[in-house]
Amino acid sequence: MEKILRYFSVLAMVLSLSVASTAQTRSSGGPISQNQEAFNVHYYDISLRVAMDQQAISGHVDLYIIPDADTLTKIELDLVEEYRISYIETGGRLAGFHRAGDKLFVYLADPPPAGESFRVRVAYSGKPPVAVRPPWDGGFNWSKAPDGTHWVGVSCQGEGAQLWYPNVDHPSKRPDSASINVTVPEPYFVASNGLLKSVYDHGTGFHTYRWKTRYPIHTYNINISIARYKTFEKPMTLGDGSTMPVVFYVLPEDIEKAEGLVDMAIDMLTRLGRYYGEYPFSSEKFGIVQTDYLGMEHQTINAYGNRFNYTRINGEEFDWLLLHEMGHEWWGNKITVTDWADFWIHEGITTYTDALYLWDRFGPEAYHAKFDDYRRRITNRQPVVPGEDMTSAEVYNLDIYYKGAYFMHSLRFLLGDEAFFETLKAFATDESRTYSNYTSTTDFRQFFELHTGTELEAFFDLYLYTTDLPQIEIGQTAKRQYQISIPNISFSMPMDVAIGGTVQRILLGPEPVQVTSPDPPVVDPQNWFLKSDN
Numbered sequence: 067m068e069k070i071l072r073y074f075s076v077l078a079m080v081l082s083l084s085v086a087s088t089a090q091t092r093s094s095g096g097p098i099s100q101n102q103e104a105f106n107v108h109y110y111d112i113s114l115r116v117a118m119d120q121q122a123i124s125g126h127v128d129l130y131i132i133p134d135a136d137t138l139t140k141i142e143l144d145l146v147e148e149y150r151i152s153y154i155e156t157g158g159r160l161a162g163f164h165r166a167g168d169k170l171f172v173y174l175a176d177p178p179p180a181g182e183s184f185r186v187r188v189a190y191s192g193k194p195p196v197a198v199r200p201p202w203d204g205g206f207n208w209s210k211a212p213d214g215t216h217w218v219g220v221s222c223q224g225e226g227a228q229l230w231y232p233n234v235d236h237p238s239k240r241p242d243s244a245s246i247n248v249t250v251p252e253p254y255f256v257a258s259n260g261l262l263k264s265v266y267d268h269g270t271g272f273h274t275y276r277w278k279t280r281y282p283i284h285t286y287n288i289n290i291s292i293a294r295y296k297t298f299e300k301p302m303t304l305g306d307g308s309t310m311p312v313v314f315y316v317l318p319e320d321i322e323k324a325e326g327l328v329d330m331a332i333d334m335l336t337r338l339g340r341y342y343g344e345y346p347f348s349s350e351k352f353g354i355v356q357t358d359y360l361g362m363e364h365q366t367i368n369a370y371g372n373r374f375n376y377t378r379i380n381g382e383e384f385d386w387l388l389l390h391e392m393g394h395e396w397w398g399n400k401i402t403v404t405d406w407a408d409f410w411i412h413e414g415i416t417t418y419t420d421a422l423y424l425w426d427r428f429g430p431e432a433y434h435a436k437f438d439d440y441r442r443r444i445t446n447r448q449p450v451v452p453g454e455d456m457t458s459a460e461v462y463n464l465d466i467y468y469k470g471a472y473f474m475h476s477l478r479f480l481l482g483d484e485a486f487f488e489t490l491k492a493f494a495t496d497e498s499r500t501y502s503n504y505t506s507t508t509d510f511r512q513f514f515e516l517h518t519g520t521e522l523e524a525f526f527d528l529y530l531y532t533t534d535l536p537q538i539e540i541g542q543t544a545k546r547q548y549q550i551s552i553p554n555i556s557f558s559m560p561m562d563v564a565i566g567g568t569v570q571r572i573l574l575g576p577e578p579v580q581v582t583s584p585d586p587p588v589v590d591p592q593n594w595f596l597k598s599d600n
């Protein structure tokens with residue numbers, strides 16, 4: 067989620083409170099039903115009219131479905147019960163359906179052939195759930211721009227896309243493409259994913275904006291924002307010499323600030339591209355849309371609600387929120403997990419990326435200061451990976467950001483910069499782990515083990531699957547003689563130890579290591595690792 071990475075402690079408090087007090091009744095992911103496991107929606111074609119004065123939507127969604135077997139007589143979809151279904155049609159005939167809470171079951175008269183695509187149209191209307199505290203509580207955000215005109219957003223990472231269109235709300239069930247066609251009155255503009263194919267003028271004061279993305283996409287990342295947006299655009303030159311548009315859909319009163327943010331985006335895209343490979347959706351755009359909620363990593367149309375509150379380091383400015391959402395274009399959007407249990411791969415590595423950018427642009431001091439900040443935010447109340455087949459609500463907490471990021475920080479130290487960054491880039495550009503493919507914590511570990519020749523299971527287990535932290539024990543055995551051990555872990559890790567005026571790298575674990583030092587040695591003075599006393 068963009069959910070976030072906070073630069074300011076006050077904002078972090080707001081986030082913590084929000085997480086603590088949000089009893090999410092709706093959630094995505096968890097164990098997938100046998101029925102939903104047995105088919106894939108490979109393409110969503112969404113056609114909606116948004117009535118902003120009435121705070122309502124109406125229209126239809128065509129779901130293009132491929133069954134695994136030719137025995138599919140029923141399909142289970144997710145759509146919140148607030149909507150009224152007008153009709154459901156497939157193969158030119160009305161289909162029977164029934165609803166049970168937020169589930170919508172559609173009956174197929176003749177089971178469609180396995181492996182072949184068929185279309186189901188769901189026509190519906192109603193008042194969408196209203197987001198109370200977006201993006202943490204999802205739903206529609208019926209705001210007003212400063213000039214009093216409508217300013218509409220949607221966020222639904224936690225509760226799922228079921229808040230606004232029928233879909234299979236599970237991270238393992240992403241379509242390979244989507245069309246988003248939205249009709250609004252003049253002079254409103256609809257910003258969405260991918261490319262704007264056309265704007266159809268109905269001649270009645272209404273326009274239909276037709277967007278299309280041809281990349282695999284999370285259903286929660288399919289998104290719309292509506293306002294009297296102006297478009298600010300600059301080309302960015304890619305590695306092969308071609309260009310990609312970097313586009314900001316901005317409120318008219320902020321158009322003069324657009325260029326500054328777009329220039330920051332180009333700088334960030336360039337730097338992140340060096341670590342993770344080029345921006346993943348370059349045949350469409352890098353898009354930013356101004357929203358009245360803080361942010362969300364909507365693919366190719368990142369929500370930006372940070373109101374140009376830039377962070378200054380060494381007299382230079384950057385936007386932490388834009389940076390965080392952009393990081394998700396790699397970690398979350400290009401690289402995706404099938405189970406929210408592994409949510410940290412989206413949030414923790416993106417939060418790591420936020421710090422890595424500081425290293426790249428401002429140097430090691432800014433990077434380490436960031437980790438001092440992260441360390442103080444870690445709660446360690448439950449393991450980062452708390453189980454299997456988890457829902458977003460069961461997993462979502464601050465530690466998937468901060469402890470996840472800290473884990474990457476430690477892994478970097480453990481492997482050394484060369485091996486760590488080479489492997490991370492190899493992973494982020496591996497075809498079998500990106501776009502229409504998926505990853506997991508186990509897959510991530512095995513990739514690193516294979517590429518670096520390092521056994522990592524105990525290290526991953528300690529920091530991701532438990533709340534234990536290494537307990538460093540230092541005892542004096544004689545004059546100028548000390549022994550150091552970590553009795554509560556079962557393996558050894560290289561750690562820096564400050565002895566007198568110098569720093570030595572020593573393999574520390576359960577077996578005591580003797581050192582000669584004029585003063586008590588200090589283990590891991592730069593805090594590369596989370597330890598029980600820090």
Ligand SMILES: [Zn+2]
Pocket residue numbers: 067068069070071390394412413416
């Ligand atoms: Zn995030």
